[in-house]
Amino acid sequence: MRRSDLGEFEEVVLLAVAALSPNAYTVAIAEELERETGNIVTSGAVHAAMQRLEQKHYLKSVWGEATAERGGRRKRLYAVTGLGGRVLEESRAVRNRLWDRILPAIRLEWN
Template sequence: MKKYQLGEFEEIVLLTVGVLYDQAYGVAIKADIESRLERKVSVGALQSALRRMETKGFVESKSGEATAKRGGKPKRFFYMTSFGRAALEYNRQVRAELWNAMPDMTIEMKFS
């Protein structure tokens, strides 16, 4: 189990990298998460998560072309690896099993 360990934020970032496919770089990832989840994302937290996931082998990165618009600094693009895809599949399976294991009574409970 530990080999696929993903935190909630890492899972969201990894899913977003997959959604953005070949356009997954810091600013685009941040904007997509904020738009979809209506949740603020700090640049530091995002970069930290991306570095952690790269170390774990869930994503790989490469530099794009340097542009004048960015002061000659290239964008760093992130790509999901097959290991990252397996981690997402594992998380989805575990969550589905937990949902399916809940008694109907639990799901139908009402709070007063």
């Protein structure tokens, strides 16, 4: 089994791509993450993360159409690949298993 080399931010971006598909492109994801996390997310950071993901073959991309608000420039639409999906699933499974093993008493202490 391949070592899952997925950073935290990368995972969030990957999830966001999956969530926003088929309209996932840099700006949309950055906006979405800003809304969800409340932190400032620059499109550059998102873009860099997506490039890394693409290199790892977790994402694929095609040129989308140009819109007026982009000054006539095309956007690049991203989608999660099968491999990416499996990695996401796996990572979620790992987390779920770990969550499940937390004793309820301890979770109570957090609140």
